[in-house]
Amino acid sequence: KAGVTQTPRYLIKTRGQQVTLSCSPISGHRSVSWYQQTPGQGLQFLFEYFSETQRNKGNFPGRFSGRQFSNSRSEMNVSTLELGDSALYLCASSPGTSGRSSYEQYFGPGTRLTVT
Amino acid sequence: AQSVAQPEDQVNVAEGNPLTVKCTYSVSGNPYLFWYVQYPNRGLQFLLKYITGDNLVKGSYGFEAEFNKSQTSFHLKKPSALVSDSALYFCAVSSSSGGSYIPTFGRGTSLIVHP
Secondary structure, three states: OOOOEEEOOEEEEOOOOOEEEEEEOOOOOOEEEEEEEEOOOEEEEEEEEEOOEEEEEOOOOOOEEEEEOOOOOEEEEEOOOOHHHOEEEEEEEEOOOOOHHHOOOEEOOOEEEEEO | OOEEEOOOOEEEEEOOOOEEEOOEEEOOOOEEEEEEEEOOOOOEEEEEEEOOOOOEEEOHHHOEEEEEOOOOEEEEEEOOOOHHHOEEEEEEEEEOOOOOOOOEEOOOEEEEEEO
């Protein structure tokens, strides 16, 4: 099976701009989660999508949003970028069905976002 | 709320020696525990998990972890370290009852294996 893919791998944006990141999960996986990873804060949960619906949300401002398509691919959008948004954004997929707590997550390589 | 603590930011070990990366957790209900490894410029890679059953769990690349309910710990171990094991290691916890099924990750421990 192909792994989780994320595009683009690297991105440089200017403060105030917006950005869209894309994630394609492992085939058959219906749950897609997004995380922000920074040296200072570690790995922080952004949100989870399952069957095109946001099922869980972390403590991030409304500038961070996402969506999931019928083929389980997911996009994450950040509007009005701030310097502090510079991070590695990781996408993870899992089956997401019953017993979901016990499933491990499969991570993509991440998108490195730099805001200048 | 559930939480994970990885008390060591960095662990140094000589190649060939045994290694231990520590993890303690707090969760309501039964814990599901995971270890992941991250190599530079890569995403996290699943190593092993404890769901139920035998307290000693074996995973990829010769790693194992021991679940200790009384000490609420899930330390990662390997009998003989390799230089290629040098990476960032994350412990995570989730729960099917009382806690959240969304895993909570520790801050990570950098493992450095010296030749």
